[in-house]
Amino acid sequence: MKVFIDAQRCQGHGRCFSLAPSVFGFDDLGNGHVLGDGVVEGESLALARLAEANCPEHAISIGES
Amino acid sequence: MTIKPPVSDFATDWDHTDPQWVNDPYPIWEDLRTRCPVAHTDRYGGAWFPATHAGVSAVANDTEHFTSRTVVLGNGRPMEDALPAPIGVAPPITSDPPFHQIARRLILPAFAPGPINALEPMIRQLCNDLLDRVVGRGVINGGSDYAQFIPPAVIKRMLGFPEADEDLFREFVHIVLEGIDLPVEERIEQFAPIEEYFRIQIEDHQAHPRNDLTTFLLNAEILGEKLSIEHVFGTMVLILVAGIDTTWSALGASLWHLAKNPDDLARLVNEPDLMPFAIEEFLRFYAPVTMARLVKEDMEYLGCPMKQDDWILLGFPAANRDPEVFERADEFIIDRRENRHLAFGLGIHRCAGSNLARLELRVAIEEFIRRYPRFTLADPAQVTWAQGQVRGPRSLPLRVA
Numbered sequence: 001m002k003v004f005i006d007a008q009r010c011q012g013h014g015r016c017f018s019l020a021p022s023v024f025g026f027d028d029l030g031n032g033h034v035l036g037d038g039v040v041e042g043e044s045l046a047l048a049r050l051a052e053a054n055c056p057e058h059a060i061s062i063g064e065s
Numbered sequence: 066m067t068i069k070p071p072v073s074d075f076a077t078d079w080d081h082t083d084p085q086w087v088n089d090p091y092p093i094w095e096d097l098r099t100r101c102p103v104a105h106t107d108r109y110g111g112a113w114f115p116a117t118h119a120g121v122s123a124v125a126n127d128t129e130h131f132t133s134r135t136v137v138l139g140n141g142r143p144m145e146d147a148l149p150a151p152i153g154v155a156p157p158i159t160s161d162p163p164f165h166q167i168a169r170r171l172i173l174p175a176f177a178p179g180p181i182n183a184l185e186p187m188i189r190q191l192c193n194d195l196l197d198r199v200v201g202r203g204v205i206n207g208g209s210d211y212a213q214f215i216p217p218a219v220i221k222r223m224l225g226f227p228e229a230d231e232d233l234f235r236e237f238v239h240i241v242l243e244g245i246d247l248p249v250e251e252r253i254e255q256f257a258p259i260e261e262y263f264r265i266q267i268e269d270h271q272a273h274p275r276n277d278l279t280t281f282l283l284n285a286e287i288l289g290e291k292l293s294i295e296h297v298f299g300t301m302v303l304i305l306v307a308g309i310d311t312t313w314s315a316l317g318a319s320l321w322h323l324a325k326n327p328d329d330l331a332r333l334v335n336e337p338d339l340m341p342f343a344i345e346e347f348l349r350f351y352a353p354v355t356m357a358r359l360v361k362e363d364m365e366y367l368g369c370p371m372k373q374d375d376w377i378l379l380g381f382p383a384a385n386r387d388p389e390v391f392e393r394a395d396e397f398i399i400d401r402r403e404n405r406h407l408a409f410g411l412g413i414h415r416c417a418g419s420n421l422a423r424l425e426l427r428v429a430i431e432e433f434i435r436r437y438p439r440f441t442l443a444d445p446a447q448v449t450w451a452q453g454q455v456r457g458p459r460s461l462p463l464r465v466a
């Protein structure tokens with residue numbers, strides 16, 4: 001699976017990179033972005049799902065890679 | 066203080082300064098959610114209160130129909146010519162698009178995780194110093210001995226203000242947030258000492274630039290031009306006001322909860338991994354901040370006949386208890402794993418200080434429960450809550466021994 005952040009929606013709440021620092025990073029404004037190619041499986045998929053379920057802006061989505 | 070008639074029905078005559086709302090708003094909001102769900106009042110010249118998550122989200126995300134020109138609800142309406150829209154008196158919170166984004170981007174780097182996380186040792190030291198001051202006492206006031214000191218000390222450092230002025234800051238915050246019932250002229254008079262204080266700080270920074278947010282703002286440029294002094298002043302006041310009362314309230318409410326719920330306290334002490342989830346649940350359940358908007362033009366919205374310059378009070382704390390969005394919404398669940406709460410708002414005005422607020426909350430709670438793994442309310446009758454748009458305990462006597 002692959003995880004995405006919609007940069008138009010992200011407002012920098014910071015939930016994703018706090019809950020799943022191995023999957024998400026942040027830029028110098030504090031907005032989130034996906035680390036690497038965004039392919040997630042096993043534990044990183046579970047973390048990505050946790051982040052998705054906590055993003056107040058619904059900016060995170062997980063789809064087929 | 067003007068005496069106001071008591072509220073007859075919160076659906077048609079609400080007032081967020083009514084004692085019932087100040088002391089325990091949650092049953093009121095629950096009732097409104099099922100009955101209205103957008104409540105109205107003729108007070109403050111006309112205002113609406115959406116009590117659902119959907120209603121709050123719709124308005125927070127709609128900068129076309131609503132303006133942030135003023136976000137603190139009061140009796141007057143700022144005239145367009147008094148405030149150069151879309152900048153407003155305290156950018157970026159009073160700014161609308163497109164200027165809002167420019168003003169916001171200027172300050173975001175200072176509040177991004179990198180610089181904020183670097184403050185952790187300083188905040189931890191501060192918390193320990195405060196706890197050292199009251200060591201040996203059987204009763205500590207979680208508000209006036211502890212929570213109220215932490216945010217101003219951090220803000221003072223960020224803005225580069227003198228050591229001794231923290232009491233003044235709390236006074237300023239009180240004026241801005243709680244003086245809303247005064248007539249407009251008195252309100253303007255009230256602001257004079259605040260303006261004077263900031264003018265002196267700005268002049269001092271102009272004469273002696275240093276590595277802090279005030280100097281940064283004085284040097285910052287938009288499209289090759291320095292910010293107007295009004296912009297610098299407004300942003301400084303915003304950071305001071307937004308950074309103090311809010312976090313102090315959230316911290317106080319968290320300690321209040323732990324004092325009343327020994328099981329949650331014991332879990333937090335024994336399972337430190339719960340902390341990130343506990344912090345979000347404190348924020349959801351006791352979200353301290355509501356913010357206002359003004360209606361731009363007469364319109365039908367959320368089924369309501371809104372008039373130009375009506376207020377909308379964005380009840381983020383009410384949205385956080387909406388059972389449509391949160392399972393067991395009216396229960397505090399310390400390890401709640403899914404928590405899309407709106408304590409820091411939603412959309413373009415998302416709290417710029419949320420990384421700092423979370424850091425202060427976490428460190429202050431960690432240090433408090435490390436010293437006092439068991440504590441209770443010393444006297445529930447003596448707990449007092451701030452009225453207005455930022456809600457939290459001001460006096461919070463805690464029995465620690």
Ligand code: HEM
Binds near residue numbers: 125157304311408422
């Ligand atoms: C628990 C503590 C806090 C809570 C619950 C909180 C809540 C909020 C909320 C709900 C908003 C959105 C306002 C709106 O939509 O009109 C906001 C905006 C803002 N907050 Fe906070 N806040 C907290 C702490 C802080 C701190 C510590 C700072 C900075 C030192 C800060 C600075 C700001 C700023 C600058 C904005 C305006 C952002 C913009 O308009 O783009 N806040 N806050």
